[in-house]
Amino acid sequence: MASWQKANGVSLILALLLIAGCTEVSNNQNSADDNSGSYSGLVAIEALGCGACHRIPGISWPQSDVGPALNHYGDRGFIAGVMPNTAQNLAAFIQNSTRYIPNGAMPPIPMTESQAADISAYLLSLQTAGS
Amino acid sequence: MEWPAVLSPAGPNAAQIAQLFWILIFVISLVMAVVCVGLAAALFGSARVRAILTDKRTILSAGLGVPALILTVLLTYSLILTRNLSSPNGPDFMRVRVTGEMWWWRIAYLDNNGNITLSDANELHIPVGKTVAIELDSADVIHSFWVPQLAGKEDMIPGRRNILRLSADKAGVYAGQCAEFCGGPHALMGLTVIAHSPEAFDDWQRGRLIAPIAPQNELAIKGADLFLKSGCAACHIVRGTAANGQAGPDLTFVGARLKLGAGILPNNRGTLAGWVADSQAIKPGNRMPSYPMLLPAELQAIAAYLEQLR
Numbered sequence: 001m002a003s004w005q006k007a008n009g010v011s012l013i014l015a016l017l018l019i020a021g022c023t024e025v026s027n028n029q030n031s032a033d034d035n036s037g038s039y040s041g042l043v044a045i046e047a048l049g050c051g052a053c054h055r056i057p058g059i060s061w062p063q064s065d066v067g068p069a070l071n072h073y074g075d076r077g078f079i080a081g082v083m084p085n086t087a088q089n090l091a092a093f094i095q096n097s098t099r100y101i102p103n104g105a106m107p108p109i110p111m112t113e114s115q116a117a118d119i120s121a122y123l124l125s126l127q128t129a130g131s
Numbered sequence: 132m133e134w135p136a137v138l139s140p141a142g143p144n145a146a147q148i149a150q151l152f153w154i155l156i157f158v159i160s161l162v163m164a165v166v167c168v169g170l171a172a173a174l175f176g177s178a179r180v181r182a183i184l185t186d187k188r189t190i191l192s193a194g195l196g197v198p199a200l201i202l203t204v205l206l207t208y209s210l211i212l213t214r215n216l217s218s219p220n221g222p223d224f225m226r227v228r229v230t231g232e233m234w235w236w237r238i239a240y241l242d243n244n245g246n247i248t249l250s251d252a253n254e255l256h257i258p259v260g261k262t263v264a265i266e267l268d269s270a271d272v273i274h275s276f277w278v279p280q281l282a283g284k285e286d287m288i289p290g291r292r293n294i295l296r297l298s299a300d301k302a303g304v305y306a307g308q309c310a311e312f313c314g315g316p317h318a319l320m321g322l323t324v325i326a327h328s329p330e331a332f333d334d335w336q337r338g339r340l341i342a343p344i345a346p347q348n349e350l351a352i353k354g355a356d357l358f359l360k361s362g363c364a365a366c367h368i369v370r371g372t373a374a375n376g377q378a379g380p381d382l383t384f385v386g387a388r389l390k391l392g393a394g395i396l397p398n399n400r401g402t403l404a405g406w407v408a409d410s411q412a413i414k415p416g417n418r419m420p421s422y423p424m425l426l427p428a429e430l431q432a433i434a435a436y437l438e439q440l441r
Contacts, residue, residue, distance in 0.1 A: 049397035052405025062396075064412035066405050070411055100430070105408070105427030107400040107434050 041122025044115040051108070057126055062085040067106060074127035080104070087124055135306040141280040141326075142299045143215075144216055148283050151212055158201065168194075185224060216283065219296060224261035231274030231287035233313060234320040234417055235380050235393040237333065240336075241266075247340055249349030250368075253393045258332035259302050262370070267293040275311035276326050283390025284310045299326035304389060317414030321394025342371030343384060343440050349426045357429050379419060384441035404434035 010021050017040050039126035042058050045051070049058045076085045093100055095116050096108040111119075140146040166203040172180050183189055194329055226245070230237040240249040257263045267276050269287040277284040282297040299305065307322030346352045355372065358364060364374035380393075391398040391406055392414050406413060408430055409421040425433070 018266055047397060049391075049405070050403035052396055052402040053408070062411055062413040064405060066408040097184070103427055105402050105404065105430050109401040110399055112351060 016049035016056065038118075038122040038125045041120070041125075044111070044118050045122065047113070048111055048119075050109075050119070054060075056123075070123060072126055072128050073123040074125055085124070087117070087120045089125060091120040094119055096112060135279045135280045135308050137194075137307055138410040139280060140292075141301060141305060142297055142305060143283065144282040144297055145280055145299075146214070147212055147216065151209060154208070155205065158205065158435070160183060162358050197347050197403055200282035215293075217296075219262065219264075219431065220383045221262060223296065224258065225265040226264045226266065227255065227257075228268060229255065229276060229287075230270075231269045231276070231309065231313070233271050233308070234316045234414070236320075236322050237380070249336070250381050251339070251384065253321075253390070254388050255307075256325050256332065257297075257325060259273050259299050259326050262296050262298045265295045265297065268373060272296050272313050274313050275308065276318070277310035278305050280305045281324060286311055299324075302326050302331070306394065308394075311407045314412045319393065319395050319414045319417075321390065323390050324387070325389070338385065343369075345371075346436055348439075349437070350432050350435040351439050354432035354434070357425075357433050358436055361425065361429070361433070363431070365432070366419070382437065382440060385441055386438045400434045403437045404430050407433055407437075413417070427433065 012101060045056060045059060049061045051064060053064050053066035055063055055065065055071065057071050074085075079085050079089055080097070080101055083089050083093070091113075094109065095111060097104055097106040098108055138149055138152065140149045169184065173184050176184070179418055213231050226241040226243075228238075228239040228241060228247075236253050236255075238251045238253070238255055239247045240251075242248050243397065255265075257363065265276070267285055267287040269289045271289065273289065274287040275284050276287055276295060278297070281299055282295055285295040287293065305324040308315055309320035309322075311317075313320065346355050358369070359373055364372075364376050366376040367381035367382045368377065370374050370381075374382075378397055385391075385403075386398070387400050390396060390404050392410065396402045396413065407422050408425065409423065410417055410419045411421045422430075
């Protein structure tokens with residue numbers, strides 16, 4: 001291989017590495033595209049800043065551990081250990097967790113009913129592959 | 132976080148810069164196309180075409196004369212444009228001093244004598260259609276003030292005061308960003324500019340000149356107390372209270388801001404709590420320590436207090 005070909009190959013790899021660093025926010029979640037409710041859930045999560053406390057698949061920044069990480073959230077049995085992990089319960093919980101855990105650290109978050117339903121759908125869609 | 136929109140100008144200054152950009156792109160594309168055609172002709176053309184291309188006169192005119200002409204025209208155009216951008220085309224409606232800090236923006240609205248009438252942080256309010264003169268200072272290192280929809284970048288240099296004039300054509304929210312690497316969380320040093328209709332701007336200004344009302348509910352009252360006791364007041368001021376710290380952003384109306392952490396997070400009770408508990412996870416290296424020692428109930432109270440500062 002001629003040296004200029006090698007040089008071309010190296011520059012190509014460098015260019016690809018640069019591109020690899022770029023992410024389109026909010027749609028690198030493999031299960032996010034499966035149903036239409038999940039993507040709007042991710043949009044709502046970003047709009048409300050849930051990432052300020054939780055690590056959430058599909059949210060690349062921030063990465064905070066104030067609250068529990070929410071990967072594979074759909075596999076969980078209970079919401080914060082206090083009630084069954086259903087869409088309806090979860091939508092109610094994220095709007096005002098202090099109703100269920102009075103001494104908890106998560107404040108009531110103002111959001112619309114549809115945002116709550118979308119976020120709930122998104123979180124429940126986060127399941128281990130094959131389950 | 133949202134990145135500023137770079138090529139959708141919303142004010143006369145930004146519009147001129149966008150126009151310069153598109154003209155340059157057009158000329159560059161044209162030159163590129165001509166060069167490609169010339170290259171193809173040199174590689175695959177007939178002997179006659181090649182003879183023309185290698186002629187001394189062709190090389191002198193197309194290789195030196197034409198580029199010199201194009202570059203001279205473009206340079207003249209951009210120099211005139213730059214001059215127009217920095218020279219006032221009428222009296223300034225208002226003066227504001229924006230000081231770059233690691234890694235946020237201190238904002239002071241000034242009267243005609245340069246005295247501060249109102250202090251704030253991270254959110255700049257302007258009236259639509261009026262020229263605002265912005266004094267750009269720095270408290271530490273070089274920052275750069277950049278709100279691409281309204282104006283070009285201008286550096287904030289320690290020991291020097293640059294003046295940037297801008298105005299907005301229509302009411303709206305315009306994102307800004309520090310555009311000069313200033314250390315650690317530079318990329319998370321955002322700014323929000325809100326352009327109001329002139330009437331709405333007057334209302335906003337009147338509302339800001341009075342201190343916010345004292346907390347009304349039990350949780351927020353407890354939060355106000357904790358805010359002073361937990362050390363927040365050492366760095367933050369909340370006008371009308373004992374909190375009088377100057378090192379960090381003014382929090383008198385923090386609950387009214389659209390964004391938190393210098394233009395980066397949505398602002399609600401949840402993000403306020405997350406920021407107080409662990410701002411270092413959200414904006415690594417920023418000067419506010421995380422407060423993991425707060426009890427959950429204390430965090431709730433402080434977040435409730437901050438949220439109602441509006």
